[in-house]
Amino acid sequence: MTSADGIGQQVFTFDDYGALLDLVHNSLIVGAALGLVGGLAGVFVILRDLPFAVHGISELSFAGASAALLFGMNVVAGSVIGSLVAAGVIGVLGAKARHRNSVIGILMPFGLGLGVLFLALYKGRAANKFGLLTGQIVAVDAPQTAVLLSMSAVVLVALVVMWRPLVFASTDPEVARTRGVPVRGLSLAFMLVLGLSIALSVQVVGALLVLTLVVTPAAAAARVTASPVLLPVLSVVLAVVSMEGGILLALGSDIPISPYVTTLSFTLYGICAAIGAVRRRNWGRTAARTDAGSADTAREVTAAAS
Amino acid sequence: MPEQADERGTAARGASSAVEPVIRAEKAALAYGARTVWQDLELEVGAGEFLAVLGPNGSGKTSFMKALLGRVPLSSGRLSVLGRPPGRAGRRLGYIPQQSTLAGQAALRARDLVRLGIDGHRFGLGLPNRSAGRRVDEILAAVGAAEYADVPLDLLSGGEQQRVRVGQALAADPRLLLCDEPLLSLDLRHQRAVTELVDSRRRSHGTAVVFVTHEINPVLGMADRVLYLARGRHRVGTPDEVLTSQSLSELYGTQVDVLRVRGRVVVVGAPDEPSEPHRPAPQPHAAHPGARGEQRSTRRGTPRGKQGART
Numbered sequence: 001m002t003s004a005d006g007i008g009q010q011v012f013t014f015d016d017y018g019a020l021l022d023l024v025h026n027s028l029i030v031g032a033a034l035g036l037v038g039g040l041a042g043v044f045v046i047l048r049d050l051p052f053a054v055h056g057i058s059e060l061s062f063a064g065a066s067a068a069l070l071f072g073m074n075v076v077a078g079s080v081i082g083s084l085v086a087a088g089v090i091g092v093l094g095a096k097a098r099h100r101n102s103v104i105g106i107l108m109p110f111g112l113g114l115g116v117l118f119l120a121l122y123k124g125r126a127a128n129k130f131g132l133l134t135g136q137i138v139a140v141d142a143p144q145t146a147v148l149l150s151m152s153a154v155v156l157v158a159l160v161v162m163w164r165p166l167v168f169a170s171t172d173p174e175v176a177r178t179r180g181v182p183v184r185g186l187s188l189a190f191m192l193v194l195g196l197s198i199a200l201s202v203q204v205v206g207a208l209l210v211l212t213l214v215v216t217p218a219a220a221a222a223r224v225t226a227s228p229v230l231l232p233v234l235s236v237v238l239a240v241v242s243m244e245g246g247i248l249l250a251l252g253s254d255i256p257i258s259p260y261v262t263t264l265s266f267t268l269y270g271i272c273a274a275i276g277a278v279r280r281r282n283w284g285r286t287a288a289r290t291d292a293g294s295a296d297t298a299r300e301v302t303a304a305a306s
Numbered sequence: 307m308p309e310q311a312d313e314r315g316t317a318a319r320g321a322s323s324a325v326e327p328v329i330r331a332e333k334a335a336l337a338y339g340a341r342t343v344w345q346d347l348e349l350e351v352g353a354g355e356f357l358a359v360l361g362p363n364g365s366g367k368t369s370f371m372k373a374l375l376g377r378v379p380l381s382s383g384r385l386s387v388l389g390r391p392p393g394r395a396g397r398r399l400g401y402i403p404q405q406s407t408l409a410g411q412a413a414l415r416a417r418d419l420v421r422l423g424i425d426g427h428r429f430g431l432g433l434p435n436r437s438a439g440r441r442v443d444e445i446l447a448a449v450g451a452a453e454y455a456d457v458p459l460d461l462l463s464g465g466e467q468q469r470v471r472v473g474q475a476l477a478a479d480p481r482l483l484l485c486d487e488p489l490l491s492l493d494l495r496h497q498r499a500v501t502e503l504v505d506s507r508r509r510s511h512g513t514a515v516v517f518v519t520h521e522i523n524p525v526l527g528m529a530d531r532v533l534y535l536a537r538g539r540h541r542v543g544t545p546d547e548v549l550t551s552q553s554l555s556e557l558y559g560t561q562v563d564v565l566r567v568r569g570r571v572v573v574v575g576a577p578d579e580p581s582e583p584h585r586p587a588p589q590p591h592a593a594h595p596g597a598r599g600e601q602r603s604t605r606r607g608t609p610r611g612k613q614g615a616r617t
Contacts, residue, residue: 047413164432168422171414175474178375178401178484179427226415226458229434280461 010253020251026145031247033152034204034213035240040159041197042218043232044190047170049097051215053090056104057198060086060111062207065132066118076147080199086111087195091188135206135258151200158193162186167228205258212262213239220269223276238268326389327352328482328514334383336369342538343369349542354512358525361535362578367518371486374516388482400480402471402488405464416470417442417455423477449473449503465496472503485517489524497524523570
């Protein structure tokens with residue numbers, strides 16, 4: 001019992017909460033931006049069936065970050081370079097879904113191996129090493145915040161510009177091509193944008209758990225709505241709630257932020273999946289006739305999420 | 307036939323393209339390596355014309371479609387689509403693919419698919435707006451899909467999906483409609499619904515139609531002309547000219563009989579191209595007992611003709 005209490009205290013501690021809140025001020029801002037970017041990019045990860053690619057890119061991002069750590073360079077820059085290289089390779093070599101998974105399966109262990117090598121050689125603080133894999137919360141300082149926010153802005157602008165044709169190319173590539181949509185170019189462009197969003201997420205949730213931000217919220221949203229407006233909105237709401245909720249819960253303890261974020265995100269997915277299972281059963285003609293049907297459900301879910 | 311185009315269709319063609327046929331092929335040939343799929347193809351398709359493309363599997367029907375779309379280059383000859391090289395034919399081109407080419411279906415509703423047909427190619431967010439929404443509603447109503455406008459596509463039946471597909475293609479206000487085996491795996495009722503939608507469009511708007519199908523009967527009353535591909539050769543003409551025992555026997559290089567049974571065309575003894583999987587076509591109308599037996603007995607000199615009542 002006592003040990004259980006001890007663990008409980010370790011996991012949830014809220015002493016001096018106000019003072020701590022100041023410390024993570026930057027993290028909360030970055031977290032919100034991350035939720036926005038991850039939630040939106042996640043929509044296309046789901047539409048294009050790329051979760052495995054997300055995982056592969058994040059391992060390469062980790063390798064880049066740990067190389068930067070070893071050589072005393074900027075960790076964010078290293079992580080971005082690793083991400084973009086991986087995303088580019090996957091985008092070019094793995095244009096066909098069939099090839100893509102093997103390309104990722106080959107890249108990923110190589111990246112992870114490199115990362116382990118660089119970390120083994122690194123003699124600095126152990127927390128830095130662990131943080132790259134499982135996330136760090138207070139690590140975001142002011143200049144870093146600026147960098148991460150401007151990267152988020154780049155991703156956002158890119159997504160806004162290519163949103164509609166990218167939806168077309170992702171869901172209906174055959175017809176999109178006949179309508180003059182540059183399907184191949186968009187595919188590559190999206191991989192690079194995805195690489196950038198992953199590099200961002202690695203900074204806060206860590207390389208191993210990027211999926212929780214870039215896949216889970218969008219997948220959860222797709223369970224309850226097929227509306228092209230509600231899906232991204234709900235996905236962003238779920239991602240932001242997981243992210244900020246995770247930061248706030250993790251605040252008092254010395255446990256990394258990631259278990260909080262992943263648990264929240266997973267729980268929200270469970271709720272959405274349950275709602276979706278019920279909804280899909282009577283999504284037939286009668287339910288579909290009322291336009292309000294989909295909006296109502298989304299409101300319910302949003303309410304449940306927040 | 308051009309005379310079937312009404313004023314609107316003719317006007318839409320504009321002055322420059324009025325003389326230009328919608329599709330023109332001159333000595334067109336397509337080969338993959340040493341294998342010639344078809345050659346010496348001379349063809350002009352005018353506004354409002356319905357061309358059915360027939361032939362056994364592997365005879366180059368799909369390649370013909372790909373050539374029109376500019377996905378495969380000709381090995382020789384010339385081909386123009388809407389007055390331009392294939393692949394650069396512009397946006398007034400509607401395309402109805404085979405069923406189930408959709409990815410990530412769960413996250414798209416019928417109305418979203420049609421909306422993509424209107425402006426999916428434009429960059430930007432593409433937020434919903436009232437005029438586009440009205441247009442989508444009109445189109446969905448016109449193809450009889452209004453009832454399931456808000457249902458995710460993966461919950462629709464194949465026939466329902468194809469109705470939405472027709473709507474998507476019409477949303478582009480096409481001058482040419484390319485239909486790539488759109489009837490595959492549809493039941494007879496939906497086959498008729500889809501073909502009638504396509505047919506009424508070309509009659510009302512003078513849209514030219516190229517309809518690739520392995521079964522002639524669903525489009526028999528509609529096709530002005532037939533392009534029949536087989537064995538690296540082809541025949542072009544009206545259904546009555548092409549679908550005769552003599553013409554198809556010449557084309558296949560073996561005795562083929564074309565029977566007309568109750569307004570339907572039955573091709574007997576057409577040898578399969580190699581590697582064709584046996585795919586029995588749904589033909590409830592030909593359901594008079596003994597039909598198959600008779601066909602077998604009339605078949606002569608077919609190397610491996612398992613192809614029964616179908617074209």
